[in-house]
Amino acid sequence: LAKTTQPISMDSYEGQEVNITCSHNNIATNDYITWYQQFPSQGPRFIIQGYKTKVTNEVASLFIPADRKSSTLSLPRVSLSDTAVYYCLVAPISSGSARQLTFGSGTQLTVLP
């Protein structure tokens, strides 16, 4: 499984755009990039997934450069309720893999008023 590296923590202010970058230098051809959000005392929640270029949904955007060795989760106009830990995962989505997803330590995003 590809190893991922993300910043341990980030601070932002309400209304700002936040970009969290994840490095995954040894990403494989069939790997997808998935991001989760976790609030205190809750289970992680899926945010967005992509393979290349850009993916956008109602919550966030995911930017993936051509070499796919990194990815950036973009949260537009954050609010206090976006304070959470954000995890980046890299793994194939198809079946057949004996080993499953491994979550790293994630990035603690703190949104300040």
Add this chain to the structure above:
Amino acid sequence: NAGVTQTPKFQVLKTGQSMTLQCAQDMNHEYMSWYRQDPGMGLRLIHYSVGAGITDQGEVPNGYNVSRSTTEDFPLRLLSAAPSQTSVYFCASSLESDKNIQYFGAGTRLSVL
């Protein structure tokens, strides 16, 4: 639609006691898994199952047993609890075709004294 349901939400055990953490999902997902989360260590995979009757070990399986007799249920058993098993436990499920998008339960907070 309840999603992934975990019981109990909180539990206190004495060293050496046994107990079972329950997990049930109503989404007909083939894949289910158990994670533990400790402060500063992210989520670590304990055991997983790709379908009824099939289970396998994750990153930290020692001290835990699982079984999968039905698609819906995936209980986690602690045969002889140890203080090192004090943690928050999350159960998750997903389609086998896309294990990257997992749905998590609310968690069980376990303390072993």
